[in-house]
Amino acid sequence: MNRSLQRRLRVFSGLVVLLALLLTARLAWLQIYNFEYYRASAEDNRQRQLPIAAPRGEIFAADGELLAANRPGFAVSLLDFDVRDGETISYLAELLAMDEEYIRERVRGERFRSFAPIQIAGNVSPEVVAKLEERRLDLPGVIIETQLVREYVHGSLAAHVLGYVGPISRRQIEEMQAQGIFYRGTDAIGQAGVEFVWEQTLRGQEGTLLVEKNRFGRRTRVLAKEDPVPGNSIYLTLDARLQEIAEQALREVIENLVESGNTQAGRGSVVIIDPRSGAIRAMVSYPAYDPNTLAQNFKELAADRRNQPLRNKTIQDFHPVGSTFKMLPGIAALEEGLINEQSRVTCRGVATFFNGRQTSRCLKVHGALSIIPAIAQSCNIFFYEMGYRLGIDRLTSYAESFGFGSPTGLNDLSGEAAGSLNGRARLDFMPGNLMGASIGQGHEITALQMANFAAMLANGGTHFRPYLVQTAKNHLGELIFNAKPEVIRQLEYSEKNWDIIRQGMKNVTDFGGTAPSMRQLPVKVAGKTGTVEVSSLRYSHSTFVGYAPAEAPELAFYVIVENSLHRPGSSAVPVISQIIREYYSPASAAEQQ
Amino acid sequence: MFDRRLVRSFDFPLLLSVFAIVLLSLLIISSATMDSLAGDPFFVKRQVIWFLISFAALLVVINIDYTQFYRVTHYLYGLNLLLLLAVFFLGREGGGAQRWIDLGFFNLQPSEFAKLFIIISLARHLAAREGNFASIFSVIPTFLHVSLPMGMIFLQPNLGTALVFIAIMFGMLFMAGAKARHLLLYVVGSLVVGLPLLWQVLKDYQRMRLISFINPERDALSGAFQQIQSVIAVGSGGVWGKGLFAEGTQSSLSFTPEPHTDFIFSVLAEQIGFAGSVVLILLYVFLLSRVIRIAAQAKDTFGTLICSGVASMLLFQVFINIGITIGVMPVTGLPLPFMSYGGSALLMNMMSIGLVLNVGMRRHRLMF
Incomplete structure (x- = not known):
């Protein structure tokens, strides 16, 4: 074998070792030196914190008659991460009879809050829910959540005393934030009457569901759960x-x-x-x-x-x-x-x-x-x-x-x-x-x-x-206010x-x-x-x-x-x-x- | 069946290192695909079958004295061109490119075999020119020899494989005795002239990949998404990894793209960590060292160059593929030799190892 070839083979071998060292160094940099960072990124990737809404406290009359309760309803929400194409939003707008721009605005406004779903419409009719379910595969990122809807059992009875709940406004969120109380843009808040004045008593404490999701935003496992604390019930003096x-x-x-x-x-x-x-x-x-x-x-x-x-x-x-x-x-x-x-x-x-x-x-x-x-x-x-x-x-x-x-x-x-x-x-x-x-x-x-x-x-x-x-009771039935x-x-x-x-x-x-x-x-x-x-x-x-x-x-x-x-x-x-x-x-x- | 001397000269360590890598490959493929298929070992089964076929092909290759190939290189070159031409007429579209010919039971990827053909034909081409590399223009005929099949692959378009051709060519030229400074001049020159030209020719998705490599944060959802997710997967593996078949990994949640093909290293690095990655890299280094050893011991220049070509090809593919998954190379579709799922590539790689073993077995000149 000639010397020239020997030299060349040595150069080639050197190149193999050099490139292997280069890869190993980069791997050490990623997997050892920056391990914590990438571990956290991977967790971020796969975990999503979902709020679990707390049932709002019920309102009773003095004689025990239930006046304000909660009933299950449907809400349509978007996972911003997945919804990028305009087609999904236009279809939703059409189905929900809503303004397309309003939905976009809503998504923009909520984007940075968390990975929580952004509620587009609450209290949606079962017909709309059925239509959405049919097209579920075409609508990635659109999720249907069950949601508790306030129900006033006796209709207009004592309407002015009870008041009502409604979607929170941006100004209300800021006002509450100033008092150190956190609300989401999709939350409902008491807007009048006892619902308004006793908001903090009735409200309850949001729970958290830590779920694992895949790249498509679909839930694969529940990792942890913190149960919500239901709001306190109120007994009015009203007969x-x-x-x-x-x-x-x-x-x-x-x-x-x-x-x-x-x-x-x-x-x-x-x-x-x-x-x-x-x-x-x-x-x-x-x-x-x-x-x-x-x-x-x-x-x-x-x-x-x-x-x-x-x-x-x-x-x-x-x-x-x-x-x-x-x-x-x-x-x-x-x-x-x-x-x-x-x-x-x-x-x-x-x-x-x-x-x-x-x-x-x-x-x-x-x-x-x-x-x-x-x-x-x-x-x-x-x-x-x-x-x-x-x-x-x-x-x-x-x-x-x-x-x-x-x-x-x-x-x-x-x-x-x-x-x-x-x-x-x-x-x-x-x-x-x-x-x-x-x-x-x-x-x-x-x-x-x-x-x-x-x-x-x-x-x-x-x-x-x-x-x-007259009184307020927590969800365990303990008297907390009299x-x-x-x-x-x-x-x-x-x-x-x-x-x-x-x-x-x-x-x-x-x-x-x-x-x-x-x-x-x-x-x-x-x-x-x-x-x-x-x-x-x-x-x-x-x-x-x-x-x-x-x-x-x-x-x-x-x-x-x-x-x-x-x-x-x-x-x-x-x-x-x-x-x-x-x-x-x-x-x-x-x-x- | 074999001459005893042939068996004695057979490089078992090389074959064993290939087996080790393939074994690792099957493990990672099953870990990467079992989850999404809900326990169906479809890919593993297919890859095992492919391995058996490839091993049979290897045995066939080592049975034919490689010097026999010397005489038929012209035919092989022609067959190569024919197959590549056939892709344009019979090819199937895949990922924006025409690369495969559907043979019913599997999709033939002529560009994979073109690598092997070019190694053999180039080995003869350069062996004939040994010692005639004084002039800077002496390498031009070699460029022309390679550029025809390479151009056809580039037009499929398959940038990754076309680049492998360049790596094979330069590696073999260097081994054949071309002056390093000439080769360097050509590399720099073609980069200066070629890159702007290349930019014009590239398809949109290829340009996007290059852009996203240079600036990955620009659009985390399209071009660079794959690479960012791959780097996260690798980094989050840590020293020991998250374990094979672990729950909640980047690959099991579909964040890692192509987890059983081009990005299989990312899965490996996530699941068996830095330790596993280094083991694989060492296996490749060992494998290459054996190939180089055989190149050094070959009885003729033709054999040496064949081994050099195979070594260049493997080194380039390993480095580029792992480099992509750990974010030091732009994304081009290149499988990781012996690791990535895929029949054509495994078959071709096994055959090329067969060729090297062949050279090694017959390193002694006949004594009679």
Whole structure:
């Protein structure tokens, strides 16, 4: 063998060794030096963390009636990793009747959050699900997830109290993030009512499923699982039966008004609270809406500016309350010693005040009468006189003592209005305003404030904080919250004076009172009728405030039927009559047992 | 059947190293494919059959004195061209290229056998020119000899195999005595002139592969996806690997592309780690050292050059293929000799080893 060939073979062998060393060095670099990095990359590759939604806590009425529950529904989601071609998205858009650009936007917006599926549509119909399943192989990356959908078992019952859940907005996510609470863009969140205020209690804690997936995004194994913690259940103070009775009573009266040709009627409120605790037993805002179909009907409901079905009128709307206010100047005058039980004022149907500069009228000529018949017969002149003797400052001060002019303190719903008093605080206040203020005109008072007023008259001046959530229980059934009655204010008036006012209110519902029809109810009702003039309209609001049973009050209430015709005969009285009749009827109560 | 002297000269270590690699191959192929086929050993079975056929072919090859081939190289060259031409008319499309002829029971890949044919014909071509490499132009006839079959393969298009031809040619030229500096000049020159030209000729998918090799992060989902996933698989194997048939590996979850063919090394490196990879590389180094040894001992230049050609071919394929899977070479479709699943390649590689063994067996000049 020649030397040249030997040399060349040695060069070739050297090349073999060199290349082998090169490969080995690179392998050592990858497999030893950078092992951790590539191990993590491989884990990233194969693992996907999937959130497991926690069932939202249920909402019950005080009597255990289930009001808000969860039912399984379908959601269509995308795994961004796999969905790159526009065809899948256009097909989805067509099938779901959604905007293609919206889906793309959604995918873009969620891309960086995690490898979690991006929800495109929730609560999808079974027909759509079937169609997607048929084309499953053509639609890689499209997954159908089962998802719990909020269901309001009794439809519109207590809709304004319960509120509703809806898709979270970007702004809400940021707000929650600022509080250190994490939400996904696909989460639903309480948007109104107790669902909104008690969101964090109801929400529950998301679980995690760590799954292994292959390159096509298909799940191959479950690696680890952290179970979600279901949200806490809430028991409301609402009495489902009473709520239903009250809703029906108000609805029937208003529907009758509308049917009889009243084009202005269509709104009303009822609030019933327990004067012994402040627990709200019924809260009705008419008209209501069905939270189950809210998403579909939202535009229409929001557009109804006249009846505002989405608005909780019991705490957000305020009105003058008319004669239902009259107990206030009455008890103030008694407390101030300006009158006693026997003190009489003579009603001639008209009276002048401020040295003749102010003339005020009564609906009737009542003659000489003391405070009890004055309440029973709703004599304007008597209470004008009381207001005149008190003066605006003392009248305002007493009104404030009963919680008017500021929120009653209900924390379980958001947006309770304060209202305002017809007094010196008003920029356009004039001395003559005193006369209207004395008989409830010109004030801005919510239905809840009036119910609280009734409760304070019934319980002798205790202002309990009104509340809607009685207890909350975690998923194990352990009590985690229990509301205790909270006294916000206690008025120290003489018991005798309370009794005088209560006697007047009892006489309202008897012969000679303004609501004699109510004497036939199964329990004695103490109350006061009211009619609120609505400026420049032929219509007026019909109101009723009171409590029952008169001797041992359990329910304190206020009813307002807006824009009932200005005519003799109250629309509020039939409402409260029907409520009391049904609630206390032996048959109905027995059925409940 | 054999002359005793022939048996004594038979290089058993070379054959054993080939067996060892094939055995490893069967293990990795089964590990890489069993999962996706839910336990069906389809690929392993086929590869075993192919191995038996190939081994039979090897036995046939070593039975024919290689010097007999010297006389028929012209016919072999012609047959080679015919087969490559046939691909254009009878070929089947695969992966954007026409490479196979469907023979019913298997797909013949003439470009694989073309490597063997060119080694033999080039060995004669260069043996005849031994010692005539003083001029820089002396290698031009060799270029022409190779460029005809290579050009046809390039046009299939099959860039990987065409490059193997260049490696074979330069390796054999060097061994035949061509001056290293001349060869280097040609390599540099052709790179300068050839690359822009090559760019024009390349198909889109080939360009994408080159681009993605230079900048893999550019589009992690198409071109470079394979290579990135392969590198992740290799790196995540660590020193000892995740184990054969392990769950949750890159290959069992389909992240590793072509896990039983072009990227089989990636599977091996992931499952039996750095240790296993080094064992395989050492097996190849050993195999090549035996081939070089036989080249050195051959009784004539023809034999030496045949062995050099086979060694060049194997070295190039091993280095490029492993280089691709560990991210130091751009992706070109090249199987890993004796490891990748595939009948034509295994058959051809076994036959080329047979040829080398043949040369080794007959290294002693006849004594009578």
